[in-house]
Structure formats: C-alpha cells, structure tokens
Amino acid sequence: xxxxxxxxxxxxxxxxxxxxxxxxxxxxxxxxxxxxxxxxxxxxxxxxxxxxxxxxxxxxxxxxxxxxxxxxxxxxxxxxxxxxxxxxxxxxxxxxxxxxxxxxxxxxxxxxxxxxxxxxxxxxxxxxxxxxxxxxxxxxxxxxxxxxxxxxxxxxxxxxxxxxxxxxxxxxxxxxxxxxxxxxxxxxxxxxxxxxxxxxxxxxxxxxxxxxxxxxxxxxxxxxxxxxxxxxxxxxxxxxxxxxxxxxxxxxxxxxxxxxxxxxxxxxxxxxxxxxxxxxxxxxxxxxxxxxxxxxxxxxxxxxxxxxxxxxxxxxxxxxxxxxxxxxxxxxxxxxxxxxxxxxxxxxxxxxxxxxxxxxxxxxxxxxxxxxxxxxxxxxxxxxxxxxxxxxxxxxxxxxxxxxxxxxxxxxxxxxxxxxxxxxxxxxxxxxxxxxxxxxxxxxxxxxxxxxxxxxxxxxxxxxxxxxxxxxxxxxxxxxxxxxxxxxxxxxxxxxxxxxxxxxxxxxxxxxxxxxxxxxxxxxxxxxxxxxxxxxxxxxxxxxxxxxxxxxxxxxxxxxxxxxxxxxxxxxxxxxxxxxxxxxxxxxxxxxxxxxxxxxxxxxxxxxxxxxxxxxxxxxxxxxxxxxxxxxxxxxxxxxxxxxxxxxxxxxxxxxxxxxxxxxxxxxxxxxxxxxxxxxxxxxxxxxxxxxxxxxxxxxxxxxxxxxxxxxxxxxxxxxxxxxxxxxxxx
Numbered sequence: 001x002x003x004x005x006x007x008x009x010x011x012x013x014x015x016x017x018x019x020x021x022x023x024x025x026x027x028x029x030x031x032x033x034x035x036x037x038x039x040x041x042x043x044x045x046x047x048x049x050x051x052x053x054x055x056x057x058x059x060x061x062x063x064x065x066x067x068x069x070x071x072x073x074x075x076x077x078x079x080x081x082x083x084x085x086x087x088x089x090x091x092x093x094x095x096x097x098x099x100x101x102x103x104x105x106x107x108x109x110x111x112x113x114x115x116x117x118x119x120x121x122x123x124x125x126x127x128x129x130x131x132x133x134x135x136x137x138x139x140x141x142x143x144x145x146x147x148x149x150x151x152x153x154x155x156x157x158x159x160x161x162x163x164x165x166x167x168x169x170x171x172x173x174x175x176x177x178x179x180x181x182x183x184x185x186x187x188x189x190x191x192x193x194x195x196x197x198x199x200x201x202x203x204x205x206x207x208x209x210x211x212x213x214x215x216x217x218x219x220x221x222x223x224x225x226x227x228x229x230x231x232x233x234x235x236x237x238x239x240x241x242x243x244x245x246x247x248x249x250x251x252x253x254x255x256x257x258x259x260x261x262x263x264x265x266x267x268x269x270x271x272x273x274x275x276x277x278x279x280x281x282x283x284x285x286x287x288x289x290x291x292x293x294x295x296x297x298x299x300x301x302x303x304x305x306x307x308x309x310x311x312x313x314x315x316x317x318x319x320x321x322x323x324x325x326x327x328x329x330x331x332x333x334x335x336x337x338x339x340x341x342x343x344x345x346x347x348x349x350x351x352x353x354x355x356x357x358x359x360x361x362x363x364x365x366x367x368x369x370x371x372x373x374x375x376x377x378x379x380x381x382x383x384x385x386x387x388x389x390x391x392x393x394x395x396x397x398x399x400x401x402x403x404x405x406x407x408x409x410x411x412x413x414x415x416x417x418x419x420x421x422x423x424x425x426x427x428x429x430x431x432x433x434x435x436x437x438x439x440x441x442x443x444x445x446x447x448x449x450x451x452x453x454x455x456x457x458x459x460x461x462x463x464x465x466x467x468x469x470x471x472x473x474x475x476x477x478x479x480x481x482x483x484x485x486x487x488x489x490x491x492x493x494x495x496x497x498x499x500x501x502x503x504x505x506x507x508x509x510x511x512x513x514x515x516x517x518x519x520x521x522x523x524x525x526x527x528x529x530x531x532x533x534x535x536x537x538x539x540x541x542x543x544x545x546x547x548x549x550x551x552x553x554x555x556x557x558x559x560x561x562x563x564x565x566x567x568x569x570x571x572x573x574x575x576x577x578x579x580x581x582x583x584x585x586x587x588x589x590x591x592x593x594x595x596x597x598x599x600x601x602x603x604x605x606x607x608x609x610x611x612x613x614x615x616x617x618x619x620x621x622x623x624x625x626x627x628x629x630x631x632x633x634x635x636x637x638x639x640x641x642x643x644x645x646x647x648x649x650x651x652x653x654x655x656x657x658x659x660x661x662x663x664x665x666x667x668x669x670x671x672x673x674x675x676x677x678x679x680x681x682x683x684x685x686x687x688x689x690x691x692x693x694x695x696x697x698x699x700x701x702x703x704x705x706x707x708x709x710x711x712x713x714x715x716x717x718x719x720x721x722x723x724x725x726x727x728x729x730x731x
Contacts, residue, residue, distance in 0.1 A: 023051070023168070023169050024038065024048055024049060024051060024172065025038060025048070025168045025171045025172045026048045026049075026172070027046065027047050027048075027125045027126075027128050027132070027176055028043050028044040028045040028058075028125055029043075029046070029121065029125070030042065030044075031097075034178065035124060035125070035128050035177065035178065035180070036176065037128070037172065037175065037176045038173075039172070040175070044095075044099065045058050046058050046060075046076075046121060046122055046125035047129050049129060049133075049164065049171075050168070051165065051169065053153055053163055053164045053165030053168060054088065055076065055082055055086065055087045055088070056087070056088045056090055057073040057075075057087055057090075057122070058090055058091075058092050059072050059073070059092060060072075060092045060101075060107070061101070061117075061118065062109050062365065062367055062391050063091075063200065063393050063394065064344075064367065064395070064396055064401070065394070065395070065396055065639075066114075066632075066636060066693075067629065067635070067636065068109065068114045068115075069089050069198075069199050069200050070084075070196075070198045070200065070632055071114070071115055071628045071629050071632060072089070072114070072115075072122050073087050073088075073089045074191060074196065074628055074629055075118075075119065075122035075123045075126060075191070075628070076122055076125065077126075077190050078123070078126065078183060078188060078189065078190045078191050079122075079123050079126030079127040079129075079130055079182065079183060080126050080129060080130050080150065081130070081149075081150050081151040082152060082153060083152060084196055086152070086153065091391035091392075092107075092391075093389070094107065094369035094372070094373045094388065094389035094391075095107065095369075096369070096370045099369075100370070101113055103117045104479075106368070106371075108367060108368035108369065108370050108371070108402060109367050109368070109402070110367065110399065110402055110518070111522075111692070111695075112594075112595035112596075112597070112692020112693065112694045112696065113595070113692060114694075115628060115690045115691070115692060116596060116689065116690060116691050116692060119689060119690050123182055123183075124182070127180035127181060127182050128176040128177055128180040129176075130150050130180070131176075131180050131181070132171040132177075133167050134148045134150055135171070135174060136170035137155045137162060137166075140167065143157070143158040143160065144158070148160075150164065155167065185687055191627075191628050192626065192627050192628070192685075193629075193630070194630040194631060196629055196631060197631055198631065198632060200393070204393075209393055210392050211393045211394065211395055212346070212349045212350065212363065212364050212365040212392045212393075212394060213346055213347070213349045213395070215351045215363045215392070217351065217353055217363075217424040217426075219422075219423045219424065220423065220424040220425070221250060221264055221265070221266060221419070221423055221424070221425055221426070222265050222266065222267055222268050222271040222425075222426050222428060223262050223263065223264050223265075223412075223415040223426065223427050223428070224262075224263050224271040224274075224275040224427075224428060224433075225260045225262055225263070225275075225411055225415070225429075226238070226278060226280050227259065227260045227433070228259065228260065228282050228284075228287065228437075229282070229659045229660075230282075230287035230288050230657075230658040231288040231513070231515060231658065232287035233282040233286075233287040234258045234259070234283045235254055235255070235260060235280060235283075236281045236283050237280070238252065238254065238261045238278055238280040238281065239278065239279045239280075240261075240263075240277075242277035242278060242279065243263065243273075243275075243277040246265075246277070248265045248266040248267055248269075249263075249264075249265050249266075249270055249274040250265055250266065251264050252264070252274070252278050255411070255414050255415075255418075256417075256418075257414065260280075261275075261280055262411075262414070263275040263278055264415075264419070264425075268428050271428065272430060284658075287658055288513050288514070289658045290513050290655065290658060291655055291656050291657065291658075292339075292443075292513075292652075292653075292654040292655045295510070295513050295655070296336055296338075298510060299336065299510055300334060300445050300447075300466075302464075302508045302510065303334065303445045303446060303447035303464040303508070304334075305508070306506075307464050307465075307506025307507055307508050308507060308508040308509060309485045309508070309509075310483075310485075310505070310506055310507075311485045311489075311490040311493075311505045311506065312494055312503060312504050312505045313483065315502070315503060315505075316504070317462075320460045320461070320502045320503070320504040321462065323451055323460035324449055324462060326451075326459075327452055327453065327460060328453050329452050329541060330449055330451050331449075331450045331452065331537050331538050331541045332447070332448060332450070333447075333448055333534065333537065333715075334445065334446065334447050334717060335445065335446040335448075335529070335530050335533070335719075336443075336444075336445050336717070336718045337441075337444045337445070337526040337719050338443055338651075338653060338654070338719060339440040339441060339442065339652065339653040339654075340440060340441035340519055340525075340651055340652065341434070341435055341438060341440055341651075341653050341662065341668055342397070342399060342400035342434075342439070342440075342441075342517075342519060342520075343398075343435070343651075343665075343668060343670060344394075344395060344397055344398055344400060344434075345395045346365070346394060346395025347428070347430060347433065347434050348400070348401070348427075348429035348433070348434055348438075349426065349427060350362065350363070350364045350411075350426070350427045351363040351364070351412070352376070352412050352424065352425050353424040354421050354422060354423070354424070355386075355388075357386070358382075358386060359382060359385075359388065360376070360380065360382065360386065360387055360416070361388045361389075362376055362387065362388065362389045362412075363390045364389065364390070364391070364409070365391070365392050365395070365401060366389050366392075366401070367394070367397055368401070368402040371402070371404065371406045371409075372389060372406050372409045375406040375409050375410060376409055376413045379410055379413035379414055379417065380413050380416070380417055398643070399439075399517055399518040399520060399522070400438060400517065403517050404474035404475050404476060405515075407439070407515075411427055412425065431664050432663045432664055435660070435663055435667075435668060436659075436660040436662070437660075438515075439514075439515045439517035440517065440653050441518075442467050442470060442489075442516040443467060443468060443513070444466065444467035444468075444526045445466045445467065446463065446464065446530045447463075447464045448461070448464075448530060450462075450534060450537075452538065452541060452542060455542075456541070456543060456544060458501060458502075458553075459501055460502035460503075461500050461501075461502060461504065462504055463504065463505040463506070463530075464505070464507075465493070465505065465506070465507050465527075466508040466510055467489050467509070467510060468509070468512040468513070469481075469486040469488075469489060469509050469516070470486065470488045470516050470517060470518055471486045471488055472486055472509070485507050486509070487523075488518065488523045489509075490507055490523060491524060491594075492527035492528050492531065492592065492594060493523075493527035493531055497554065497560045497564055497593060498531075498535075498550070498553040499554070499555075499556045500553065513655060514653070514655070520640070520643060520644075520694075520695055521594060521595075521640070521644070521695040521696070521699050522695075524592065524594040524695070524698070525644070525647075525698065525699060525702075527699075528590065528592040528594070528702070529648070529699075529702045529703045529706065529719075530703075531703075532589075532590035532591070532592065532700065532703035532704070532707065533703050533706050533707065533710075533715075533717065535549065535550055535553075536588070536589075537710075537715070545578065547568060547569075547572050550568060550589075550591060551565055551568065554568070560598075563593075563623050564591055564593060564598050566598070566623060567591060567598045567600040567621040567623050567684060568589070568591045568600045568621075570600070570621045570682060570684065571589065571591075571602050571619055571620075571621040571682075572602075574602075574619050574621065574682055575602040575604070575619045577589070577602065582606075583712075584606055584607050584608065584712070585604060585605065585607075585712075586604070586605055586607075586708045586709075586711035586712045587603065587708055588605075588704045588706065588708030588709070588710070588711060589601070589602050589603075589707060590699075590701075590702075590703040590704040591700060592696075593696075594699050595692040595694075595695050595696050596624075596625075596691030596692060597691045597692055597696035598623040598624075598696075599620060599622050599623075599637070599696045599697055599699070599700050600621045601618060601619065601620045601641065601697075601700040601701055601704045602619045603615060603617075603701070603704040603705045603708045604616045604617050604618075604619075604708065605708045605709065605712075607712055607713060610727075611713070611727065612728065612729055612730075613709060613726055613728050613729065614728070615645065615675060615676045615677060615705065615729075616677050616678070617677055617680065618641050618645075618678070618679045618680070618701070618704070619679075620638075620679065620680065620681045620697060621682045622681065622683055622693070622696065622697065623684040623686060624684075624693050624696070625689050626686055626688065626689065626690045627686065627690070628690055630683050632693070633681070633683050634683065636693040636697060637679075637681045637693065638679050638681060638697070639697070640694070640695060640696065640697025640698035640701070641676070641679060641697050641701045642676060642679075643698055644697070644699070644701035644702050645671065645676065645701050645702065645705055646669075647702070648701075648702035648705065648706070648719055648720060648721055649671075649720060649721050649722060649726075650669055650721065650722040650723075650728070651668055651720055652668075652720050652723070653668070674729065674731035675729070705721075709721070709726060713726070714726070
C-alpha cells in the first residue's frame with residue numbers, strides 16, 4: 001500500500017536515519033546523473049530500505065489507474081530479487097529539480113512516458129542497492145561478494161546466511177557502484193510475468209486506498225464554486241441571501257480573478273445546496289456565444305480553403321495538387337470530430353491544509369507537481385519551501401488533472417486565501433461542474449484527397465486539418481509549436497510511417513470555443529481515425545485487401561514500419577483475417593503508432609435485421625517493447641479501446657449560445673459493459689526498451705470500428721456515429 005510523505009519529512013527522516021548506526025539505505029541519483037546513496041549530497045532517492053529491511057520504491061509518477069505504482073515497483077523488486085508483494089511504495093515529494101520527467105523536463109505524469117522515462121533509473125537504483133547489500137555482507141563475513149546472492153530479503157552463500165536488515169546500516173556507508181550489473185532478461189521473475197498482478201488492487205478493493213476525494217481532516221471546511229456558464233464570462237455581482245439560514249452554510253465570497261463565487265460550508269452537500277441558492281450575475285461581453293453547429297461549419301469551411309501552415313515543410317503542395325490533377329482516380333472525404341469531455345470517474349477535488357509554520361500541504365491526486373507547486377505558492381504568496389504536495393491516488397484523469405492553468409489548484413488556493421487560513425479547505429467539483437466547466441478535447445475537421453494511378457497505387461495525398469490548438473498561448477508552446485504548427489494537432493498524420501508519395505498536410509487554427517486540453521492520446525484521437533479510414537477507402541478503390549495494401553506501404557524496412565507490419569500481421573493471424581464471414585458480420589482493421597508503441601486492432605461486428613450494430617469482439621496486438629507487467633498492459637489496452645470506442649460511438653460536447661449542454665452521464669453516456677462482447681489482447685514479446693501503454697490502445701479503436709461498419713453499412717466520417725445514423729446494441 002502507498003505510504004504518504006512530503007519532501008520535507010522525507011529528507012528529515014533520511015537525515016535522521018543516516019545519523020544512526022542503523023541507517024536506512026537510500027539509493028538514487030546525483031544531479032550529474034551518477035548513482036548516489038545515503039548521505040551523498042543532493043541525492044534524488046528512488047529506493048529506500050529501512051533498518052528493519054523493508055523495501056520502499058519511491059514513485060516519481062502519480063497513479064491514476066494506469067499502473068505506474070505496479071510497474072515502477074516491479075523494477076525495484078526485480079533487481080533486488082524480492083517478491084512484488086514485499087516492496088511498498090510511496091509517492092515522491094514535489095521537487096522539480098530532483099524528480100523531473102526526463103522526457104519533458106518537468107515533474108509530471110503524461111504522454112505515456114512513465115515507464116519509458118524511468119525504466120533504467122529504477123532498475124539501476126535497485127541493482128545498486130542489491131550490490132551494496134551484498135558487498136556489506138561480504139565484508140562482514142570476510143568472503144568474496146561473488147560467492148553471495150540476495151533473494152527474498154536474504155543474503156546467502158559461502159556457508160553463510162543473513163537477513164538484509166543485518167547489513168542495511170553497513171551498506172548505507174558504502175558508495176554505490178558506478179555501473180551496477182543489471183539482471184539478464186533470461187533471469188527475470190517479475191518483469192514480463194503475466195501472473196504478477198497489480199500492487200494497488202487489494203487496497204482499492206478493501207477501501208484502504210486514499211484518493212483525493214477521500215481526504216477528511218479535523219476542522220475541514222468545504223467549498224463549491226459558482227462559475228460562468230459561458231467561457232470568458234466575468235462575475236459582476238452575486239446575492240447569497242438565498243443560502244443564509246441553511247444549516248452548515250458558512251459564507252460566500254467572490255473569487256479575486258472574477259471567475260466565480262466561492263461558497264463555503266461544513267459539508268459537501270450543504271456546499272452544493274447553498275451554491276444553488278446563490279444568484280450570480282455575469283458580464284458576457286467577452287464570452288463565447290457560438291453554437292457547436294457554427295463551429296463545425298467554420299472548421300469544414302477552413303479545410304476546404306488554403307491552409308494557414310504547412311505541417312510537412314519538405315513537401316511541395318503544388319506538386320501534390322499537380323499529381324492529383326493527373327490521377328486516374330481521386331478518393332476524397334471530409335471528417336469532423338466534436339469536443340469531448342474527459343469524464344473520469346472521480347470528479348476533481350483538492351484540499352489545502354495549513355501547517356504550523358505558515359505553510360500549506362496540498363492534498364491532491366496531483367498529476368503535474370511542476371505546475372501545481374509554483375502555482376499554489378504564487379496564489380498564496382508563499383515561498384516554494386512552504387508548500388508541500390501530498391500526492392494521492394486519482395480515479396482517472398485522461399489528461400484533465402494536468403493543464404497549463406492549474407485551474408482547480410488555483411480555485412482551491414484562492415478559496416483558502418479567502419478564509420483566515422486557520423482551517424483546511426476542501427474544494428469539491430460535482431460531476432456537473434466537470435462536465436460543464438471543465439476542459440475538453442478540441443474540435444477538429446479534416447479534408448483528404450488521395451490520388452491513385454491506374455494500378456491503384458497512391459501518387460498524391462492532400463490532407464488539410466483545422467482545429468483548436470492546445471499548446472499555443474501556454475508554457476508548452478516553445479517546444480510543441482514550430483513554424484506555426486502545433487504538433488499536437490497533426491501528430492499521427494504529419495509524421496505517418498506509411499511510405500506515401502506526394503504527401504502534404506496543411507493546418508489551420510480556429511479560435512477555441514471552450515478551454516481545450518489534451519485528452520487521452522491527444523492528436524492521435526482524430527488523426528488515426530482519418531488516416532486509417534482513408535487507408536480502407538483507398539484500398540477499396542484500388543480493389544485491394546486493406547491489410548495487404550497497408551503492408552505494401554510499410555515495406556520500406558524502417559524500424560517503425562517493421563514493428564507496425566509485425567503487429568498488423570499478427571492481428572490478421574489471430575483473427576483469421578480474410579476468411580468468409582456470415583453476411584451480417586464484418587471485420588475492420590486499423591494500425592497506428594503513438595507514444596512509441598505499435599498497436600493493431602481488428603473489430604468484428606454484427607448487424608441485425610433492424611440494422612442495429614453490436615461489437616462482437618476486438619482483437620488487439622501491442623508491441624510496447626519489454627512488457628514490464630503484461631496484466632497492466634492488457635488492462636490499459638482494454639481501457640483505451642473501451643474509452644476510444646465509447647467516444648466515437650456516441651459522445652460529444654455541444655454548445656448553444658456558448659453554453660455547454662451536457663450535464664452528466666445521461667447526456668454524455670460512458671461505455672457500458674454490454675457495448676463490447678469481448679476483447680482479446682496479445683502482447684508482443686520484445687527486448688526493446690519499454691514504451692507507454694496508457695494511451696496507444698485508443699487511436700486504432702475508432703477507425704477499426706468505422707471500417708467494420710463501412711464493410712456492411714455506411715462510411716462514418718462525421719462523429720459521433722449515432723449522430724450519423726448508426727444505432728448500437730442496447731442490452
């Protein structure tokens with residue numbers, strides 16, 4: 001189970017134990033990247049072994065259900081030859097200088113980077129701890145370290161045996177090896193073992209797992225926020241008389257940024273009820289007033305016009321257009337993707353607790369401490385050293401908990417600042433709050449024209465994209481936007497691994513109508529749908545099998561193409577692709593690389609006499625490099641498939657006069673258990689470095705379903721599918 005700590009208490013505890021004869025063994029890295037251990041300067045710890053011999057993995061990436069606590073703990077357990085159940089974990093404190101994600105230079109979790117970032121860090125730290133313990137035992141026993149081994153907390157060899165607890169103190173006084181020997185893959189007992197379950201499952205089943213929503217502190221008060229119903233609205237006045245007299249109501253105060261009213265109460269229910277009784281007036285002069293239909297038509301107009309930016313600067317648009325004019329046939333289509341909500345199961349919450357020295361502790365399922373830490377400090381006028389973050393489990397995120405604005409942390413800090421700062425303040429969002437005032441996947445449109453020669457081969461691909469940029473105007477713009485192109489808008493298409501002659505992609509930005517944010521798999525959520533739908537349409541026009549057609553475009557021999565072809569061929573094999581199906585059944589395929597991981601999926605559907613579609617099964621093949629925990633990988637593929645299919649089937653966020661129309665799950669229906677009859681996941685064995693699995697299962701799911709439907713029904717290019725006339729099975 002997780003152990004809660006703060007940076008201050010962790011470092012104080014480390015110093016205290018290091019000063020005793022039975023010091024804890026703490027292993028990590030120095031600022032120069034070299035391995036370091038207890039008492040060695042500016043240490044970044046990754047593994048701690050207590051004087052009692054308890055092993056603790058220090059997890060730098062938070063847990064929102066994607067399995068980081070299991071995966072990273074597995075690496076420590078593997079190198080220390082321990083059972084996974086015998087290694088505890090605790091979340092790393094907020095410290096950007098120590099725990100920055102090396103792939104994007106800031107402490108945070110996202111982009112399916114946790115394992116790719118941390119695989120060698122944790123293995124080296126575990127291996128160094130193993131060698132230090134063995135060396136300490138060798139010195140104590142007067143034998144060669146080569147004669148000894150460590151297994152399940154016991155060091156043995158040369159006729160000797162002893163618990164690691166006997167040698168922790170001596171090991172903590174040693175310098176770590178510069179280059180510890182990592183275990184051979186042939187000797188793995190935990191990494192790659194499908195029988196190893198998740199670390200956090202028991203605590204989540206028995207209720208001992210602590211999520212942000214679970215925080216209950218002595219004297220705690222609650223706050224709910226009244227927000228503008230339209231993006232950009234500013235508070236002009238409010239009247240709290242309707243809430244006065246309610247049992248448990250404390251007070252209502254305007255937020256200093258003019259974006260809402262904080263309603264304080266003694267419990268969550270009263271905070272929500274009192275909020276509903278407070279009348280607020282707004283200035284909408286600078287607010288959004290468009291409807292979703294207007295936005296859709298604007299985007300479709302833009303993709304039928306000259307693009308603002310070129311996302312493929314090495315390609316010449318005029319050459320592409322000339323080739324299209326001379327094509328034997330042209331396959332073209334328009335696509336539209338609406339705004340989508342993140343809709344995690346646990347709504348947003350954040351608790352700020354005062355400390356005796358004038359500082360605060362932020363209790364939160366904190367996805368991006370590098371943003372949250374300085375933001376809270378700034379709002380409260382505190383030095384960074386006065387702000388601690390107690391990272392808790394989060395019941396999902398899909399990108400929502402990490403945004404450049406740190407929106408809910410700002411709200412929580414402002415609400416706390418409006419009190420006398422003597423009591424903990426817990427901000428709670430309702431489901432309706434998150435659905436209507438949250439952040440959304442941008443709306444996008446695509447227009448694609450593909451030219452074929454007489455043999456059915458592609459000679460030109462004109463691809464135009466219009467949408468709402470996530471990165472522009474944020475702290476991430478510097479590294480994500482180049483020559484006007486937000487890579488998050490075109491990833492998965494502009495960098496396609498298909499060898500496509502005459503490929504050109506243009507991008508046009510549209511002023512966001514809502515607050516846009518990355519959503520599970522980010523740009524790949526729409527680019528994969530378009531690329532893989534077009535691949536099927538082009539293969540059909542060429543009279544070719546869609547898998548064979550794709551394989552020809554992946555035959556140049558690059559490493560990416562080989563791995564994409566590998567998962568595609570295995571998916572074909574596992575599903576019996578090409579075999580004759582009943583007249584009311586069809587299969588659709590899609591393959592895509594995202595976040596360094598290669599995924600092919602085949603969706604098989606049935607359609608009854610009333611043209612109701614049922615997803616009979618989904619077959620997924622994933623190549624994510626070394627599969628650290630196959631059980632987690634399988635679960636993430638299943639979750640990504642379900643999340644992606646549910647979205648394309650029936651989800652959308654719509655606006656009327658700038659106001660979001662969806663309130664809760666009845667209007668924004670999540671995937672149901674009966675929506676997919678069966679999912680089969682096949683993990684490709686590999687010795688390549690591990691890559692992410694939290695997002696890559698999603699992008700191929702939608703187009704594979706679309707391609708299956710198109711085989712016996714309509715070609716759906718305007719989402720959601722239900723709005724395009726597709727009716728799905730209802731249990």
